[in-house]
Amino acid sequence: MIHFLASIAMTAALALNGPGHGYHVGDKAEDFKLKNVDGKMVSLSDIPKAKGYIVVFTCNTCPYAKAYEQRIIDLHNKYASKGYSVVAINPNDKDVKPDDSYENMQILAKEKKYPFVYLYDETQDVAKRFGATRTPHVYLLDADKTVRYIGAIDDNSEDAAAVQAKYVENAIDAMSAGKTIATPETKAIGCSIKWKKTN
Amino acid sequence: MKKLAILPVLLFGFCDVRSQDVPMIQIDQLSYWKNNTSDTVYVLNFWATWCGPCVAELPEFEKLNKNYKDKNVQVVLISTDFKRNLETDVKSFVLKHSLQSRVVFLNEPRANDYINLVHPDWSGSLPATLIVANNKSYQRFFEQKLSYEELEAAVKAAL
Secondary structure (H helix, E strand, C coil), X not given: CHHHHHHHHHHHHHHCCCCCCCCCCCCECCCCCEEECCCCEECHHHCCCCCEEEEEECCCCCHHHHHHHHHHHHHHHHHXXXXXXXXXXXXXXXXXXXXXCHHHHHHHHHHCXXXXXXXXXXXXXXXXHHCCCEECEEEEEECCCEEEEEECCCCCCCCHHHCCCCHHHHHHHHHHCCCCXXXXXXXXXXXXXXXXXXX | CHHHHHHHHHHHHHHHHHCCCCCEECHHHHHHHHHCCCCCEEEEEEECCCCHHHHHHXXXXXXXXXXXXXXXXXXXXXXXXXXXXXXXXXXXXHHHCCCCCEEEEECCCCHHHCHHHHCXXXXXXXXXXXXXXXXXXXXXXXXXXXXXXXHHHHHHHHC
């Protein structure tokens, strides 16, 4: 029996890394505490008067993350004053991808003048709990930290000018108007999260 | 006038000899691979020149392509690079590494339109590989870097 339970627990732990696991739309997200680029520990509950949270798994290096840097800044600048701040999280392992180290996060945040927190998920526990698989990967939470949207920022990674559907903006606008989010889940090409090597 | 009309044909022919062309494909081609009734085994690898694990596993696909050339297996390397980098990155990569497997460029800027069509388990992360044998209703999808052994086992099961 113990063996049986142990094997279930192990399977569950392994499954956390795979796609299709982690939070789904409608699940309540657990708060976390991660180190920001300014050295301070940050939780979602630290953000005052939040009506929701735009949690973005991203990194310093991925060409898709790079393509969205300015769009993530614009999202924050448009919505933070309305109660929806961007919470950017880098989940990549620095041993696998040295340019995604905490020090390089600090350099990038300074260079780009990030107006939002940029947190380091060193243990990768938060990314696993959310079920993030790639960068960028967005989870929009409401004030109760219930997941309301998962996916891409918009429908055109390469060309911001050619975007037809602004998925995250549409979701926030619907949510804050008390309407149903028409497209609660989307997918996009992204860089795989660089998980720690287990052996 | 007649001579001028022949010119593009000559130029095209010349380019073709120098290196493998990288034709653009769209969603209809993905649907074809997934839905035609032939007994060909399609090994569809989604990759990009900037993707470290993708580039690292390419030799395994090249090896598979070589070893299974006469066995009704078609390896297709489907680049998802940004279109602006097709000439500079993708074509030069194909040339530099003399890739022998078929390489195509997926000319679809809206990934949400095709990711689920390729496979519902695909989150969008690269590399991703789909192996299909339509006459056997065989499908195997991987969202991970593959070893030659893993690849060959899936292809053998499909044949």
